[in-house]
Amino acid sequence: MRIVVIGAGITGLSIARVLTRYDNLEVVVVDKNPDVGWGVSKANTSIIHPCHEEDPDKHPLRTKLCLEGHDKWYEWTRELDIRVKWPGEIMAATSEEEIRVLEHYYELAIRNRVPGVRLLRGEELFRLEPTLNPEVIAGLYAPSAGTIDPIGACIALAENIVDNGGRLLLGRRVKGIRVGDYRVLGVETTGGFIQADLVVNAAGLYADEISRMAGISDYTIHPRRGQYLIYDRTVQPKPSRIIHSAPTQKTKGVYLVNTVGEVLLVGPTAEDLPSNMRDANYTTREGLEYVLKQAMKLIRKLPPRELVIRTYAGLRPEPSTGSFILRFHEDPWGFIEAAGIRSPGLTAAPGIAGYIEKLIREHVELKPREKWNPYRRDITRPKMLPATERNRLIRENPDYGRIICQCEGVSLGEVMEAVKRMKKIGVPEVTLDGLKFRAHIMVGRCQGTFCRPLTSFILQERLGLEIWSLKFNLEGSFYGVGRVKDLFKKPVEAGEK
Amino acid sequence: MIYDSVIIGGGPAGLAAAVKLAEKGYEPVIIESRDRLGGIPLQCIHPGFGLHLFREDLTGPEYIYRFIDRVEELGVKYVLEAYVEEIVNYSMISKKVRITSPRGVEVVEGKTLIYAAGARERTRYEIGLPGPNAAGIYTAGEAQTMMDMYGVMPGKRVLILGSGDVGLIMARRFVLEGAEVVGVVEILSYPSGLVRNIVQCLEDYGIPLYLQHTVKEIRARNGRVSEAVITRVDENFKPIPGSEFTVDIDALILAVGLRPRVKLLKELGVRIDPNSHGPVVNDWLETMDAPGVFVAGNALMINDYADYASMQGYWAAESAIEYIENKGLPSTRWRRVVPGENTRLVVPQYLSGLRDAWLYLRVSTPLENARLVIPGLGREIPLIHALPSLQLRLMLRREEILRAGEEVVVEAVKD
Numbered sequence: 001m002r003i004v005v006i007g008a009g010i011t012g013l014s015i016a017r018v019l020t021r022y023d024n025l026e027v028v029v030v031d032k033n034p035d036v037g038w039g040v041s042k043a044n045t046s047i048i049h050p051c052h053e054e055d056p057d058k059h060p061l062r063t064k065l066c067l068e069g070h071d072k073w074y075e076w077t078r079e080l081d082i083r084v085k086w087p088g089e090i091m092a093a094t095s096e097e098e099i100r101v102l103e104h105y106y107e108l109a110i111r112n113r114v115p116g117v118r119l120l121r122g123e124e125l126f127r128l129e130p131t132l133n134p135e136v137i138a139g140l141y142a143p144s145a146g147t148i149d150p151i152g153a154c155i156a157l158a159e160n161i162v163d164n165g166g167r168l169l170l171g172r173r174v175k176g177i178r179v180g181d182y183r184v185l186g187v188e189t190t191g192g193f194i195q196a197d198l199v200v201n202a203a204g205l206y207a208d209e210i211s212r213m214a215g216i217s218d219y220t221i222h223p224r225r226g227q228y229l230i231y232d233r234t235v236q237p238k239p240s241r242i243i244h245s246a247p248t249q250k251t252k253g254v255y256l257v258n259t260v261g262e263v264l265l266v267g268p269t270a271e272d273l274p275s276n277m278r279d280a281n282y283t284t285r286e287g288l289e290y291v292l293k294q295a296m297k298l299i300r301k302l303p304p305r306e307l308v309i310r311t312y313a314g315l316r317p318e319p320s321t322g323s324f325i326l327r328f329h330e331d332p333w334g335f336i337e338a339a340g341i342r343s344p345g346l347t348a349a350p351g352i353a354g355y356i357e358k359l360i361r362e363h364v365e366l367k368p369r370e371k372w373n374p375y376r377r378d379i380t381r382p383k384m385l386p387a388t389e390r391n392r393l394i395r396e397n398p399d400y401g402r403i404i405c406q407c408e409g410v411s412l413g414e415v416m417e418a419v420k421r422m423k424k425i426g427v428p429e430v431t432l433d434g435l436k437f438r439a440h441i442m443v444g445r446c447q448g449t450f451c452r453p454l455t456s457f458i459l460q461e462r463l464g465l466e467i468w469s470l471k472f473n474l475e476g477s478f479y480g481v482g483r484v485k486d487l488f489k490k491p492v493e494a495g496e497k
Numbered sequence: 498m499i500y501d502s503v504i505i506g507g508g509p510a511g512l513a514a515a516v517k518l519a520e521k522g523y524e525p526v527i528i529e530s531r532d533r534l535g536g537i538p539l540q541c542i543h544p545g546f547g548l549h550l551f552r553e554d555l556t557g558p559e560y561i562y563r564f565i566d567r568v569e570e571l572g573v574k575y576v577l578e579a580y581v582e583e584i585v586n587y588s589m590i591s592k593k594v595r596i597t598s599p600r601g602v603e604v605v606e607g608k609t610l611i612y613a614a615g616a617r618e619r620t621r622y623e624i625g626l627p628g629p630n631a632a633g634i635y636t637a638g639e640a641q642t643m644m645d646m647y648g649v650m651p652g653k654r655v656l657i658l659g660s661g662d663v664g665l666i667m668a669r670r671f672v673l674e675g676a677e678v679v680g681v682v683e684i685l686s687y688p689s690g691l692v693r694n695i696v697q698c699l700e701d702y703g704i705p706l707y708l709q710h711t712v713k714e715i716r717a718r719n720g721r722v723s724e725a726v727i728t729r730v731d732e733n734f735k736p737i738p739g740s741e742f743t744v745d746i747d748a749l750i751l752a753v754g755l756r757p758r759v760k761l762l763k764e765l766g767v768r769i770d771p772n773s774h775g776p777v778v779n780d781w782l783e784t785m786d787a788p789g790v791f792v793a794g795n796a797l798m799i800n801d802y803a804d805y806a807s808m809q810g811y812w813a814a815e816s817a818i819e820y821i822e823n824k825g826l827p828s829t830r831w832r833r834v835v836p837g838e839n840t841r842l843v844v845p846q847y848l849s850g851l852r853d854a855w856l857y858l859r860v861s862t863p864l865e866n867a868r869l870v871i872p873g874l875g876r877e878i879p880l881i882h883a884l885p886s887l888q889l890r891l892m893l894r895r896e897e898i899l900r901a902g903e904e905v906v907v908e909a910v911k912d
Binding site for chain 1: 530578580582597598599600601602617618619622623624625627628629630631635636638639642643644646647649650651652653674675676717719720721747748760763
């Protein structure tokens with residue numbers, strides 16, 4: 001039988017990966033975006049949470065899945081060669097009131113059996129993290145916190161799904177769910193109808209709209225915006241642990257993360273936006289100022305503003321129910337929801353996948369495959385290799401010796417490998433963002449001012465596409481508006497295909 | 498093979514250094530990151546190059562090919578598509594540069610090193626311009642690469658933020674290619690580009706220059722920048738309410754300044770001058786923290802003219818020769834150069850008193866009928882009309898320098 005997963009984000013792809021283990025399931029993932037992970041998964045704090053912030057009384061399932069997901073990421077990141085590190089985190093308190101907050105989460109850590117959590121003060125705290133602001137009076141240290149490359153994780157999952165016989169249909173927006181005889185029959189998309197026996201709604205920010213297409217309207221989703229700043233990798237001091245403020249009634253915590261890319265990520269805000277603002281993923285002066293003000297309380301010295309290399313905003317789906325919506329519907333039968341996946345959705349994703357698998361198993365007999373490949377290798381990164389191996393690689397393919405990103409030392413070989421891998425998972429056309437997330441070009445100090453035109457030119461030479469018509473990401477985001485001299489050619493309007 | 502000098506960067510500074518060394522019978526090698534020599538002038542198809550060095554008005558490619566042709570004639574060795582991973586200051590007479598190129602990983606060794614890696618542009622993020630991350634927002638240099646290296650139009654209704662020279666030149670380029678430039682917005686009360694560019698690139702084409710204005714907000718539609726909200730600012734650069742107006746655009750070009758590329762120097766332990774954003778050097782253009790490592794061109798400080806970058810290249814090459822012959826530069830007691838009143842930066846930062854030296858400097862604010870004063874030297878130069886955008890250059894004689902104490906203060910005073 002065929003199962004269609006709507007949404008190629010961390011949730012949908014985790015579910016799809018788990019389901020490729022079964023012989024009698026044909027797994028198809030559909031997404032409106034032309035690549036994976038471009039929704040909620042793209043822009044978040046990238047934390048694998050220890051799960052001591054989850055209250056098992058209020059959200060028992062969410063707590064359970066967070067804990068399960070956290071531990072599964074240990075395995076998944078190894079199997080799928082996903083960039084991750086496990087520096088642990090410190091929840092920092094600057095007042096007696098905040099210490100009570102820390103104590104509350106310490107209690108939850110014990111209840112949730114989160115390992116290694118300790119309340120630290122004074123010298124012990126500053127020895128653990130010397131970059132902390134001296135005003136910090138206590139910290140709740142949770143050594144099991146990690147930070148992951150979230151979009152890299154989506155890409156890894158997608159490649160593994162395809163390796164195991166699953167399919168991705170990207171760049172197709174779901175227009176409707178076809179239902180007949182009280183069961184799902186398939187999904188109508190902008191790219192045609194796809195028959196399905198089971199449909200999983202993992203549509204992130206738009207999950208409520210998808211549910212409504214299946215006649216389910218008992219919840220809504222509104223976007224909660226998070227704004228972030230990224231500082232250059234060279235900034236000092238750069239914390240080695242993840243540092244964040246104690247969440248209070250009024251404010252959510254602001255994080256300082258030395259990411260897997262070794263840049264300093266600071267954020268987010270938590271701005272509740274009306275549900276018609278699902279495309280408001282832009283930064284604001286006020287938002288960024290707020291983040292900096294909060295971050296300043298946590299770190300000894302915040303780097304100067306001119307060392308900010310990028311700012312961005314992400315939208316998180318906040319369900320009206322306040323909790324994950326994970327259901328297998330009897331009417332229409334076969335409609336499954338993995339909706340309202342708000343924080344800690346990234347951490348919980350593998351747990352959610354396991355839970356959805358269990359829901360399906362309660363309704364359908366699943367036969368495990370004899371051969372299933374849990375492994376996937378990342379793109380070859382010459383700069384991570386010893387010189388002898390790098391030389392061998394360059395001899396075989398000189399593109400690995402052509403460094404096109406001066407900031408991060410990325411070779412053309414990696415870019416071309418990214419192109420190949422995009423094709424493999426069914427990305428309909430090469431985009432600049434697709435290359436950025438895979439090859440890690442355009443992410444350094446200069447933000448692509450050198451490597452973007454160069455890469456575009458090389459792609460024009462090798463793939464025969466027009467430089468100007470390369471897109472950053474979505475429809476309309478063309479790099480240029482046409483060729484030089486096009487504006488003098490009437491009546492052909494430059495910028496139009 | 499130990500070269501006399503490993504030159505990092507094959508642009509105006511690096512090529513000039515290579516030519517000078519080779520002409521004097523020394524053997525340099527040029528490490529260039531692109532697939533051809535020339536650097537940024539290759540994409541500067543406008544004139545204005547060579548006025549100081551050749552007394553001729555050349556385009557960027559014409560200018561730089563004078564050096565490239567000479568490099569070929571002299572048989573100077575160069576490595577293309579080479580990325581410098583690390584510089585090791587192994588000893589006084591051994592600088593090892595680890596490079597990756599399509600030929601593999603190798604170490605190139607020189608008795609000296611001339612660092613001429615140029616500059617990078619500041620981005621919207623470091624000036625704190627929030628909004629969507631949409632297509633159509635480029636630095637002036639990227640727009641120039643797109644247009645004049647690869648034949649791509651970045652936009653057809655363009656706003657330019659900042660009045661740096663590359664932005665002004667691009668304003669004219671856009672108009673000449675049939676695009677509309679809705680204006681150039683500058684937060685300061687005076688332009689940051691050269692007067693000649695204000696006249697030849699804006700005034701001649703009727704492009705409005707909005708001084709004391711900034712872009713407050715940008716909006717995007719369908720993945721591309723679509724609108725910019727411009728506002729007047731007060732003397733503290735705060736937006737003046739009610740002064741906003743919105744322009745429809747499909748490209749926003751940023752000309753908000755350049756910064757020397759100093760990452761590799763920093764890794765070598767070289768101190769960076771917070772005023773010039775380049776390395777701290779002496780009057781041989783040698784970094785004070787790494788003997789035998791010389792710096793020239795925009796990696797040293799942002800220059801107004803490619804000619805100056807090339808002159809610094811010559812200077813660094815002559816210094817390298819002196820260094821090679823003596824296995825180092827003489828021991829001396831250094832005099833620190835300090836930018837004083839109304840002075841933004843002075844390079845070099847240290848003077849030896851053992852040689853004549855050029856000082857490159859900028860004032861920090863526009864000045865009318867002022868004087869440039871170096872009290873310790875008894876030197877005074879009238880400044881009839883000085884702007885921060887105008888790089889000043891003056892020669893100090895050895896005898897003058899010897900008169901100075903430990904500090905040489907350079908300041909601009911109003912009459």
